[in-house]
Amino acid sequence: MNRITRATVHLAALRHNLAVVRSYTAGGARVMAVLKADGYGHGLTRAAGALTEADAFAVSCLAEALPLRAAGHRHRIVLLEGFFGAEEIPLFRREALEAVIHSPWQIECLEQAPAGEPIDVWVKVDTGMHRLGFRPEDAHAARERLRRCEAVGTIRWMTHLACADDRDDPTTTAQRRAFEQARAGLPGEASAANSAGTLGWPGVHGDWVRPGVCLYGVSPFIDGGERPPLRPGMTLEARLIAINHHRAGDRIGYGGTFVCPEDMPVGVVSIGYGDGYPRHASNGTPVLVRGRTTGLTGRVSMDMLCVDLRPVPDAAVGDRVVLWGEDLPVETVAAHCETIAYELVCQLTSRVSFVYAD
Known part of the structure; x- marks a missing residue:
């Protein structure tokens, strides 16, 4: 008898969970499937292969994005921490990757980048997570700098929800208002909803939802309420x-x-x-x-x-x-x-x- 310690990844369950996400986004929000951390431990490229019906993928860094391109995935790929130095910008251009811009130094890198194919970016606004992002009152200025930058293509918006896993916590509503105020009067698609925001807060869906752990069959909620109809991945x-x-x-x-x-x-x-x-x-x-x-x-x-x-x-x-x-x-x-x-x-x-x- 061999030592058996085995993890079986149920690819049909991942597809089912993506369909569940779609059922919660009846308003038409597109789905950016989050594949970071090796597909939440389920295997990066195998998880991506099961989630090809998503409208885009999201990862944390180049080390996760490049294997997806090498595997033949032509989806839009958003890097949630953007680039970590100016030396990465050529790879973003070559592989048509999209960068989340959360700090002034990243804008400086783009302003100084040599001529070349522009990259699409997402301006990260800190609406209450207090981790990465521009303060709401600085969002307009950040976007204006990016708009004038020849290295930048389409500009979109992003924030991250701190307490959406508790469906009774008012923080999510406050963050939604702050996000709306930060980009008031400005164009650009927006994304705020993580797994909990997608399944529990339809008011924050916006143009794009970013489900992560729920795609792998894990309920994102801590409040003891009804469990979504997810299947273990x-x-x-x-x-x-x-x-x-x-x-x-x-x-x-x-x-x-x-x-x-x-x-x-x-x-x-x-x-x-x-x-x-x-x-x-x-x-x-x-x-x-x-x-x-x-x-x-x-x-x-x-x-x-x-x-x-x-x-x-x-x-x-x-x-x-x-x-x-x-x-x-x-x-x-x-x-x-x-x-x-x-x-x-x-x-x-x-x-x-x-x-x-x-």
Whole structure:
């Protein structure tokens, strides 16, 4: 029996989730599918291949954009952090890439760029995220400088929502107003809605929505409201490699953080933090064994973790263990780990075998 630690990426689920996004954008907003961080851990080019019906792609940097071009994708590609130095501008021109402009130094680079094919840009406005972008009162001046720049083609607008994952938080409405005021009277398409904005805030859709994590089947919301009809884009699984019978009072794993409350069977599973499963997963973090829910016992080790087999008395060595995916949303696991699903799907290591299936 080989050590099996496998992530199956469900390409049909990604296509389904894109269709769900379309159903939420009945007003006609176009879809910019976000593929950064290796397609949120699902594989950059394979995810792009499943999402070809999107109107554009978005990534963070050239290292993510260039493989998409090399794979033959002719979509518009927006780099969400723009260029990191003037030396990258020729590649933006050559590959017809679009740059988000968030800082004055980037405008200076474009003003000093030699003659050549102009590149399309998106002016980033900081409406409340306070990470990247021009202050709303400086947006007009930034756009005017770009408009006079021969290296710049079409100018569009962008902002990022800080609290859209909470559908009761008024911050999103305030950001929408600030964004509208910043570009009042000025032309140009606009984009504000991330996954949560797309699925929960139709008033911020604008001309372009930028769904990311929801395309991979993860609900972007933290408010406990209705879950969108998304399908998991990934199933992470391993195998039971041992079943041990312990006595009441026995302590399991490093530090003995789980104490057996009674005589009980404990399974050992072939996955650990060396594979990217979070070491800080708490006792009781759910897994599925034979399709039944049980929980972790003790600390996660580098190569293994232990699970309570009392709910699965017929478990056998070699049984499949689902860590997230089918009937176990990754955001549920993330909540037990006091993190977010984004981190879990993005941190799987090269020890995990990836399989792609429709």
